[in-house]
Amino acid sequence: MKDTIVIGGGPAGLQAALTLGRMRRDVLLVDSGDYRNASVEHAHNFITNDGLAPSEIREQARKEVAAYPTVEQRSARVQSVAREGDGFVAYVDGETVHARTVILATGMRDTLPDVPGLADVWGVEAGQCPFCHGYEIADRTIAVHGVAAHTAMFVTLLRNLSDELVVLPDGDQIDDDTQKTFDDVGVRVVPGTIRSVDRAEGGVRIAAGDQEVLAAGLFVTPTFEQSAPFAEQLGLDMLPSGAIEIDVQGNTSVPGVYAAGDLAHVAELPMPRPSLLGAAAAGLVAGSTAVHDLLGG
Incomplete structure (x- = not known):
């Protein structure tokens, strides 16, 4: 019987495992090797x-x-997790693992707009x-895809980085506000539908309608x-955003199950905020909550 099984090997799961390991808790960290930011070359805004x-x-x-001997790290995939008695059972690549608590840190999966070349x-x-x-x-041309409800806020943020902002509605209608x-x-x-997106020297080439835009970067809001x-x-319990509902301690609606990272947020926020540093901080909170709860188990 493990004290905790941590599912997910990103910053949230790794920090949760570290926090538990420092209190000599018996932990299994399972990392599938799938990461939301797999294509990202450089991480920023992480002190x-x-x-x-x-x-x-x-x-x-x-x-x-x-360095912490009570933490086992395993490259594997969890097939399922279920309540069993006072704890939980997880099936990890066909093996049964029993744990008193579970920390979910598996993140979200993005679905990009159907724009040719965007995935590349x-x-x-x-x-x-x-x-x-x-x-x-900064100080170069920055493009923004679509005109979803938050796009106005998005371009207002970017305005402090560049005077050259281009919005590509890609067929969406722009309201008066x-x-x-x-x-x-x-x-x-x-205006016009985006026909293609290609890597160009120093940035990206976007063909929209009968025009072509050369930009240093393109910002897109995927669904997740x-x-x-x-x-x-x-x-x-889930939130309208599609994320798991947690409280400020990382507790989910099921006692003994905690969630950390961009797969979860408190109800007061409209959506999760993807951030490596934020995910690590959430892992620390979930891990320390699990440590305290295990004291009473």
């Missing part, structure tokens, strides 16, 4: 790690966690977070969903 590749950050974290530049020339990918393309925001901040709108079925299997 002490700014500019490192996410793979480098994970590798360093694995080495640090390996995703994570490098195209991204979704101005805090993570904006500074490096959004158009006024675009006019106020000096955004150029290029849980990357693993465990929330449904455990019957956890």
